[in-house]
């Protein structure tokens with residue numbers, strides 16, 4: 088999977104504001120789903136519970152995990168992102184999370200449409216991004 092065009096590059100992991108989405112993933116609490124085709128991983132969606140003193144861009148509350156997701160360019164527009172999101176939200180409902188939040192930059196129309204269809208609504212603003220939330 089070409090992460091350079093879809094998500095984080097290795098250099099981002101040196102930046103705390105990005106690293107906390109990946110480093111220290113707690114498999115007992117955080118959760119992720121990966122889509123795979125014959126060539127390997129093609130998409131991923133995951134949530135992290137981040138503390139108020141180290142919030143993500145889309146932080147809402149400590150008990151509301153924040154979503155990140157990406158689909159490789161070769162797989163976009165085929166419903167993979169929608170399916171990953173649905174699976175992750177189903178897991179969250181079953182686990183009793185109050186909801187899921189995220190941050191989406193201005194201009195990322197494709198992502199915004201995907202999120203709105205899944206029930207996310209804008210609840211705040213952070214820099215050049217909207218904070219979106221779906222409540223269960």
Ligand SMILES: CC(C)(COP(=O)(O)OP(=O)(O)OC[C@H]1O[C@@H](n2cnc3c(N)ncnc32)[C@H](O)[C@@H]1OP(=O)(O)O)[C@@H](O)C(=O)NCCC(=O)NCCS
Nearest residue numbers: 093156157158163164165166167168169191197198200201
């Ligand atoms: C956002 C992203 C995860 C969507 O994944 P995807 O597998 O392409 O999404 P889907 O195929 O499920 O598309 C869902 C809907 O979003 C819309 N959409 C997706 N990409 C779009 C684009 N580039 N432009 C306009 N609309 C788009 C379509 O309306 C689509 O609905 P349709 O089935 O009626 O065509 C993917 O585009 C991606 O990885 N983008 C780069 C990383 C990123 O922006 N991540 C999100 C950060 S907030």
